[in-house]
Amino acid sequence: MNATTTCPRDLVLAQIAHRETDHVPYVLGMEENVARALDEHYASDGWRALLENAIVTVGGANLSVAGYEPGDSPLFTDAFGSVWRIDRRPNHLAQPALPEASLDGFQWPAMDRCFRPGWREKAEAAIAARPDRLTVAGFGFGLFERAWTLRGFNEALMDAAGDPAFYDALVEAVAVHQMEVIDCLLALPVDGILFSDDWGYQQGILLGPERWRRFIKPRLARMYEQVHAAGKYCLSHCCGSVVDIMPDLVEIGLDVLESVQPEARGMNPYALKQEYGAHITFWGGLGSQSTIPFGTPDEIRREVARLADEMGRGGGYVLGPAKALQPETPTENAAAVLEGFLAQAGVPWPA
Numbered sequence: 001m002n003a004t005t006t007c008p009r010d011l012v013l014a015q016i017a018h019r020e021t022d023h024v025p026y027v028l029g030m031e032e033n034v035a036r037a038l039d040e041h042y043a044s045d046g047w048r049a050l051l052e053n054a055i056v057t058v059g060g061a062n063l064s065v066a067g068y069e070p071g072d073s074p075l076f077t078d079a080f081g082s083v084w085r086i087d088r089r090p091n092h093l094a095q096p097a098l099p100e101a102s103l104d105g106f107q108w109p110a111m112d113r114c115f116r117p118g119w120r121e122k123a124e125a126a127i128a129a130r131p132d133r134l135t136v137a138g139f140g141f142g143l144f145e146r147a148w149t150l151r152g153f154n155e156a157l158m159d160a161a162g163d164p165a166f167y168d169a170l171v172e173a174v175a176v177h178q179m180e181v182i183d184c185l186l187a188l189p190v191d192g193i194l195f196s197d198d199w200g201y202q203q204g205i206l207l208g209p210e211r212w213r214r215f216i217k218p219r220l221a222r223m224y225e226q227v228h229a230a231g232k233y234c235l236s237h238c239c240g241s242v243v244d245i246m247p248d249l250v251e252i253g254l255d256v257l258e259s260v261q262p263e264a265r266g267m268n269p270y271a272l273k274q275e276y277g278a279h280i281t282f283w284g285g286l287g288s289q290s291t292i293p294f295g296t297p298d299e300i301r302r303e304v305a306r307l308a309d310e311m312g313r314g315g316g317y318v319l320g321p322a323k324a325l326q327p328e329t330p331t332e333n334a335a336a337v338l339e340g341f342l343a344q345a346g347v348p349w350p351a
Contacts, residue, residue: 007132008025008052008053008054008055008132008133008134009054009131009132009133009134009191011023011024011025011054012025012054012055012134012318013134013191014315015281015312015315015316015317015318016233016255016256016281016315016316017315018277018278018281018314018315018316019315020312020313020314020315021312021315022346023308023312023344023345023346024308024311024312024317024318024319024344024345025054025055025134025318025319026052026053026054026318026319026320026341026344026345027053027054027055027283027318027319027320028051028053028320028321028325028337028338028341029053029320029321029324029325030324030325030329030334031324031325031326031327033327034325034326034327034329034331034334035048037331037334038331038334038335038338040331041331041332041334041335042335046350047338050342050347051338051341051342052345052347053133054133054134054318055133055134055135055136055235055283055318056126056130056133056134056135056136057135057136057137057138057194058122058123058126058127058135058136058137058188058190059119059123059137059138059139059185060115060116060118060119060120060122060123061114061115061119061137061138061139061140061181061184061185062079062113062114062115062116062119063078063079063114063139063140063141063181074086074087074088075094076091078149079109079113079114080097080108080109080146080149080150081097082095082096082097082149082150083095093149093152093153096149096150096151096152096155097149097150098150098151098170099152101151101155101159101163101166102166103166103169103170103173108173108177109177111180111181111184114181114184115184120187120188123137123188124188124189127188127189127190134191134192135189135190135191135192136190136191136192136193136194136233136235137185137186137188137190137192137193137194138193138194138195138196139178139181139182139185139193139196140196141196141197142178142195142196142197142236143171143174143175143178143197143215143216143219143220144171144197144198144199144206144207144212144216145196145197145198146174146178147167147170147171147174150170150174151170157206157207160207160211160215161211164214164215167215168214168215171215171216171219172219174219175219175222175223178223179222179223179226182223182226182227183226186226186227186230186232190232191232191233192227192232192233192234192235192255192256193227193232193233193234193235194235194236194237194258195220195223195234195235195236195237196236196237196238197216197236197237197238198237198238198239198240199212199216199238199240199242199245200238200239200240200241200242200261200264201240201241201264202240202241202263202264202265203241203264203265204240204241204243204244204265205241205242205244205245206240209244209245212245212248213245213248217245217248217252220252221252221253224252224253224254225253228253233255233256234253234254234255234256235254235255235256235257235258235283236249236254236256236257236258237258237259238257238258238259239259239261239264239322239323240261240264240267241261241264241265241266241267242257242267243265243266243267243272244266246272246275246276246280249280250276250279250280254280255280255281256280256281256282256283256318257280257281257282257283258283258284258318258320259283259284259322259323260272260282260283260284260285260322261284261287261288261289261322261323262285262286262287262290262291262322263287263289263290263322269282269284269285269307269311270310270311273310273311273316273317277311277314277316277317278314278316280316281315281316281317281318282311282316282317282318283317283318283320284318284320284321284322285307285311285317285319285320285322286300286303286304286307286319286320286321286322286337287303287321287322288321288322288323288325288326289322291303292321292325292329292333292334292337293326293328293329293330293333295333297332297333297335297336298336300333300336300337300340301336301339301340301343303340304319304336304337304340304341304343304344305340305343305344307319308344319341319344321337325337
């Protein structure tokens with residue numbers, strides 16, 4: 001039976017509960033240059049008021065390099081002591097905080113360094129302003145990503161393979177610190193915590209499934225339990241192929257998997273829905289490396305309609321692109337995505 005409601009938050013809650021709704025909730029993010037191109041395309045910015053993104057992320061954790069602009073120097077030092085180049089897209093690590101495989105003398109940032117001034121008041125104001133949206137609090141890099149941002153990407157992978165005792169200690173220390181951060185976020189009146197950790201690449205798990213199960217899974221299970229104990233949902237962003245660990249994610253209680261990148265191995269959203277759709281909610285699935293940049297507008301509209309119909313059947317789905325619309329997205333294709341999302345939601349397009 002369909003759950004008939006017009007409130008985006010209620011739509012998401014129904015989908016997470018695996019109840020079919022009269023239309024599927026959606027989240028459509030885009031880079032600002034894409035939005036400006038749509039303003040020109042429509043000769044108006046009125047389309048912006050039609051969007052009702054069902055999930056809103058709040059927070060204030062000062063644990064990533066997002067939102068910082070290069071000033072006199074292109075370098076930025078994060079709260080952990082790692083140095084980043086922020087004058088290029090994407091930002092990239094220039095000097096890790098842990099050049100050696102040792103935690104001796106390393107100081108984890110205290111909570112007052114992990115949040116921007118006034119973060120709680122700003123987050124609460126944002127939540128109060130949109131009570132009809134599902135709100136989640138995020139904190140940036142997860143266990144795997146934080147480990148490599150501390151050590152360097154290649155070095156962290158070599159640690160996992162060649163110095164597993166150190167890597168195990170590193171990931172455990174990251175988990176303990178992140179659980180403190182999560183405790184702060186759980187004090188907000190949010191519906192869930194949005195984790196973000198890119199374990200996958202196009203062909204599988206970067207650590208390999210067995211090392212992921214050894215180093216990441218048990219800590220992640222503790223973190224999910226922490227969130228569930230507070231009565232909140234666990235959502236997680238992850239790019240790439242995670243098909244090899246889908247049973248593990250279900251087992252440890254992930255409620256919503258975001259991205260669902262269809263170009264990656266085993267990540268066909270329709271196959272995932274058939275195999276795991278009764279146990280987890282999928283968010284995303286519209287190809288950001290295929291359909292969106294290279295499809296025709298008609299192909300895009302058809303795929304959006306198919307995703308809403310097939311993935312939303314029986315609940316367990318939030319419509320979205322696998323990635324926010326990127327700067328290289330053709331404007332006609334961005335318009336087709338927007339119009340397709342609004343059409344499936346029954347939003348009349350202005351005459």
